[in-house]
Amino acid sequence: MCEKICQNILAHFDANVQKYFTDKDIERGYIEVENRKGIIEQFPLTSLSIGVVVADVGRFSNILEIGEIGAQVKHAAKSVMGSSYAVDRRK
Numbered sequence: 001m002c003e004k005i006c007q008n009i010l011a012h013f014d015a016n017v018q019k020y021f022t023d024k025d026i027e028r029g030y031i032e033v034e035n036r037k038g039i040i041e042q043f044p045l046t047s048l049s050i051g052v053v054v055a056d057v058g059r060f061s062n063i064l065e066i067g068e069i070g071a072q073v074k075h076a077a078k079s080v081m082g083s084s085y086a087v088d089r090r091k
Contacts, residue, residue, distance in 0.1 A: 002052050006085035013048045014083050021045060049077040050085035059091075 018026055025031045030042045051074030053066055060066050069088050077086040 002054070002087060003085075006050050006052065006087075009050065010048055010083045010085065017046050017048075044081070047081075047083040049074060049080075049083070051075075051077050052085065052087040054088065 021031065025045065030044050032040050032042055035041050051070050051072075053070045053073060055066055060069075069090075073086045073088045077084045
């Protein structure tokens with residue numbers, strides 16, 4: 001069930017985030033921004049990464065464990081280019 005929710009969130013995000021970029025940015029696939037030192041840098045277009053942790057009763061002994069697993073799953077999602085999600089499937 002969470003997969004469909006994640007897919008819907010990502011589809012909605014990706015469909016709507018493009019209105020914040022120019023056609024040229026979208027065509028290139030990145031934006032060019034001047035940093036504080038006046039140097040032009042390239043950054044990928046904004047994407048969304050979702051990490052899902054199912055906190056079944058008894059699976060975790062405290063909130064810190066959930067946060068740790070969440071960070072790991074989010075890292076996995078962010079390792080993919082563009083918008084993506086990852087689900088922790090460990091029991």
